[in-house]
Amino acid sequence: MRAPAPQYFIHGFIMCNEYEGELAHSCQHGDGPHSIKVCITKTDNDPATFNKIKAQAGDKPVYKKVRKRQKGMT
Numbered sequence: 001m002r003a004p005a006p007q008y009f010i011h012g013f014i015m016c017n018e019y020e021g022e023l024a025h026s027c028q029h030g031d032g033p034h035s036i037k038v039c040i041t042k043t044d045n046d047p048a049t050f051n052k053i054k055a056q057a058g059d060k061p062v063y064k065k066v067r068k069r070q071k072g073m074t
């Protein structure tokens with residue numbers, strides 16, 4: 001089996017009393033509201049919302065090969 005290609009997910013911190021929709025969070029860990037980390041996936045959001053979030057998050061990180069500095073080239 002081949003390993004799947006690496007995927008990038010946008011994560012964000014939201015206040016647990018400000019989200020729309022359902023999350024596995026019930027404020028049982030203390031007084032709210034809490035800042036909770038959520039993973040924003042394309043499938044869970046409508047395209048307009050996701051594109052808005054994506055625009056704020058920016059492009060996916062690009063791996064660049066770092067060229068090693070050559071030594072002894074004085």
Ligand SMILES: [Zn+2]
Pocket residue numbers: 016017025026027028031032033034
């Ligand atoms: Zn909470």
